[in-house]
Amino acid sequence: MDQQLTIVKVGGKVLENRETLSVFLDDFTALPGAKILVHGGGRSATTMAQRLGLETRMVEGRRITDAGMLEVVTMVYGGLVNKNVVAGLQARGVNAFGVTGADFNLIKAHKRTGAEIDYGFVGDVDEVNPESLAGLVKQEIVPVVAPLTHDGSGNLLNTNADTIASSLAVSFAQSFDTSLVYCFEKPGVLINPEDDNTLIPYLNRELFDMYREEGIIAEGMVPKLENGFNSLANGVLEVVITNIEGLSIPGRGTTLGE
Ligand SMILES: Nc1ncnc2c1ncn2[C@@H]1O[C@H](COP(=O)(O)OP(=O)(O)O)[C@@H](O)[C@H]1O
Ligand SMILES: CC(=O)N[C@@H](CCC(=O)OP(=O)(O)O)C(=O)O
Numbered sequence: 001m002d003q004q005l006t007i008v009k010v011g012g013k014v015l016e017n018r019e020t021l022s023v024f025l026d027d028f029t030a031l032p033g034a035k036i037l038v039h040g041g042g043r044s045a046t047t048m049a050q051r052l053g054l055e056t057r058m059v060e061g062r063r064i065t066d067a068g069m070l071e072v073v074t075m076v077y078g079g080l081v082n083k084n085v086v087a088g089l090q091a092r093g094v095n096a097f098g099v100t101g102a103d104f105n106l107i108k109a110h111k112r113t114g115a116e117i118d119y120g121f122v123g124d125v126d127e128v129n130p131e132s133l134a135g136l137v138k139q140e141i142v143p144v145v146a147p148l149t150h151d152g153s154g155n156l157l158n159t160n161a162d163t164i165a166s167s168l169a170v171s172f173a174q175s176f177d178t179s180l181v182y183c184f185e186k187p188g189v190l191i192n193p194e195d196d197n198t199l200i201p202y203l204n205r206e207l208f209d210m211y212r213e214e215g216i217i218a219e220g221m222v223p224k225l226e227n228g229f230n231s232l233a234n235g236v237l238e239v240v241i242t243n244i245e246g247l248s249i250p251g252r253g254t255t256l257g258e
Helices: 012-016 018-030 042-051 067-091 131-138 161-172 205-213 221-233 244-248
Strands: 004-010 034-039 096-099 107-111 123-128 142-145 148-150 156-158 177-183 238-242 254-256
Touching: 004 018, 004 161, 012 018, 012 042, 018 067, 018 244, 034 067, 034 131, 034 161, 042 067, 067 096, 067 142, 067 148, 067 156, 107 156, 107 161, 123 148, 123 161, 131 142, 161 177, 161 221, 177 221, 177 244, 205 221, 221 238, 221 254, 238 244
Parallel strands: 004 034, 004 177, 034 142, 096 142, 107 148, 177 238
Antiparallel strands: 107 123, 148 156, 238 254
């Protein structure tokens, strides 16, 4: 049997608040075995852009990233958020190191073209090169991955963090028994996103399509689930969507099935 690996993606609202981030880092630290942390930070980028007088535009959960916004997301994801998370893990005795998709040529992407909307410097993933990290991961050194990729010609590209997590999970699944956990501020996928007591504990593609048509699953949850199902179809053993509590209690949250 291959060595087990848990890839956790943590989203904007958990990262933004000092207290929730601290609880998340405690629980992430407590997870046994080899692990990788992928972080978002969309809300922090929006706040920083506002402070710099730049307007944020999102289309279907993706940030329109012009040259000015690319500078902001590079500073916020690759710098502020990534290094705060690394320092937080080091404080808990976890030997973490921070990377973007450009480091170690980890994730190569191309600028999205041909779409009706010009997203600017937004990358679609072409290639993941996990080899450089695999040896470190086996020694339980923990990569902390920022949602930035590169195009091989010197340009950084902004890439959705849920997609980064899924791309890494699929790639690492070739040599590890890989689980993917999407950790955000709600207990999982909900029938009523405003009511935490309406958790859907199990979701397959058929149910997903039905809930999506009914408008029960919408917004940022759609790409998260598409990435989740794509991971399951490509060798990832388990995909769970949950909140911080669900990270430390197995079986909590929404489990995806094929
Ligand atoms: N059925 C649903 N269950 C839970 N959240 C949902 C649902 N439908 C839409 N959402 C929305 O999706 C959001 C999560 O997507 P997103 O903001 O992209 O996550 P993240 O914080 O991980 O980046 C939730 O905050 C919620 O507003
Ligand atoms: C292209 C694109 O939209 N990239 C995302 C990357 C950050 C992210 O995904 O952050 P959360 O997980 O916190 O939402 C963005 O800039 O918002």
